[in-house]
Amino acid sequence: MKSSTTQGVKILSTGSAVPHISLNNDQMSEIVQTSDEWISTRTGIKERRLLTGSQQSVADLAIVASKKALDKISMDPSQIDLIILATSSPNDLFGSASQIQHSIGAINAVAFDLTAACSGFVLGLVTASQFIQNGSYCSVLVIGADVLSKWIDWSDRSTCILFGDAAGAAILQSCPSTENSILNFQLNTDGHYSHHLSIPYQDDKKPHSFLNLHQGSFKYISMNGKEVYKFAVSQVPLSILKCLNSLNMSVNDINWLLLHQANERILNAVAEKLSISRDKIIANLSKYGNTSAASIPLALDEAVQEGKIANNDVLVVAGFGAGLTWGTIIVRWKEL
Numbered sequence: 001m002k003s004s005t006t007q008g009v010k011i012l013s014t015g016s017a018v019p020h021i022s023l024n025n026d027q028m029s030e031i032v033q034t035s036d037e038w039i040s041t042r043t044g045i046k047e048r049r050l051l052t053g054s055q056q057s058v059a060d061l062a063i064v065a066s067k068k069a070l071d072k073i074s075m076d077p078s079q080i081d082l083i084i085l086a087t088s089s090p091n092d093l094f095g096s097a098s099q100i101q102h103s104i105g106a107i108n109a110v111a112f113d114l115t116a117a118c119s120g121f122v123l124g125l126v127t128a129s130q131f132i133q134n135g136s137y138c139s140v141l142v143i144g145a146d147v148l149s150k151w152i153d154w155s156d157r158s159t160c161i162l163f164g165d166a167a168g169a170a171i172l173q174s175c176p177s178t179e180n181s182i183l184n185f186q187l188n189t190d191g192h193y194s195h196h197l198s199i200p201y202q203d204d205k206k207p208h209s210f211l212n213l214h215q216g217s218f219k220y221i222s223m224n225g226k227e228v229y230k231f232a233v234s235q236v237p238l239s240i241l242k243c244l245n246s247l248n249m250s251v252n253d254i255n256w257l258l259l260h261q262a263n264e265r266i267l268n269a270v271a272e273k274l275s276i277s278r279d280k281i282i283a284n285l286s287k288y289g290n291t292s293a294a295s296i297p298l299a300l301d302e303a304v305q306e307g308k309i310a311n312n313d314v315l316v317v318a319g320f321g322a323g324l325t326w327g328t329i330i331v332r333w334k335e336l
């Protein structure tokens with residue numbers, strides 16, 4: 001896309017939340033037949049955080065992350081016009097965003113969920129930017145949050161070692177177009193390969209007695225890791241290049257590469273394909289694993305807290321995952 005920007009969009013603040021309970025690779029090897037050596041070398045993951053205990057849901061993490069983002073800039077929640085919750089693990093199939101709206105006191109905000117798995121935060125940022133750029137809304141809270149531990153088959157070593165629970169949030173606000181931070185985006189979906197990564201719904205075998213009505217439930221995460229890996233490494237660099245090209249920018253203009261934190265080997269392979277040096281990669285998956293929609297805002301929040309990102313730095317943010325859906329946003333960072 002090439003937007004005819006009327007309003008600029010600025011990322012005002014970020015926040016994140018992870019559960020207290022962590023499970024390292026050695027502990028994981030007591031649950032399934034695996035080892036720290038296998039997980040570390042194949043994925044770069046060392047440990048992950050898990051939301052344990054009953055009555056705990058994705059909304060709890062999302063609320064903490066949102067409050068942190070608001071507190072950082074002492075923003076009154078009533079100023080928020082829109083809340084977008086990117087999640088694939090809501091605690092209510094009708095959506096969890098309204099619970100967050102109520103809990104943080106964003107009384108003037110409309111709130112909805114957006115389901116796009118690991119690309120959810122990228123799609124959420126793009127959606128928020130559209131509302132701001134066309135003048136509909138001024139302040140938008142975008143949250144990426146997932147608790148995939150609730151949807152994992154804990155006897156399947158090919159998936160249970162990968163995922164962790166977390167939430168990340170960003171507050172976007174309109175600004176003069178000269179100060180615009182969201183420079184461009186590029187989004188894609190290829191539903192032909194949706195079966196490579198899904199949490200499928202399955203009908204119960206026995207229909208309801210009187211209407212041949214089938215009811216059912218969602219199953220566990222099912223993933224063809226090799227295919228998803230190949231897809232990410234081949235498609236993500238192309239998306240980034242398209243996005244840069246339409247801005248007449250090159251990979252040399254990139255200060256930071258912030259990819260969905262799925263696998264360290266994917267981060268390195270994408271950087272290598274683009275000839276971007278490894279020290280420009282933002283990575284925190286060793287501590288948290290793949291946190292799905294939360295991985296990008298969590299890594300962004302940590303990088304901001306560490307003071308890594310300087311004013312006017314160019315960040316290439318790319319998400320990829322189930323759908324299969326993938327996409328890139330190019331951000332010129334404006335100091336918070």
Ligand code: UT7
Binds near residue numbers: 035039043262290321
């Ligand atoms: O967030 C959404 C996006 N998701 C992704 O990006 C995931 C992309 N895929 C990946 O990251 C990788 O494909 C995995 C990390 C999931 C798997 O790595 P791989 O190098 O593709 O391994 P593999 O599935 O080909 O398995 C290699 C071997 C197999 O044994 P055989 O058949 O060679 O004897 C597996 O059974 O490793 C075995 N294996 C394990 N061994 C120890 C699979 N999982 C494990 C395990 N521990 N946890």
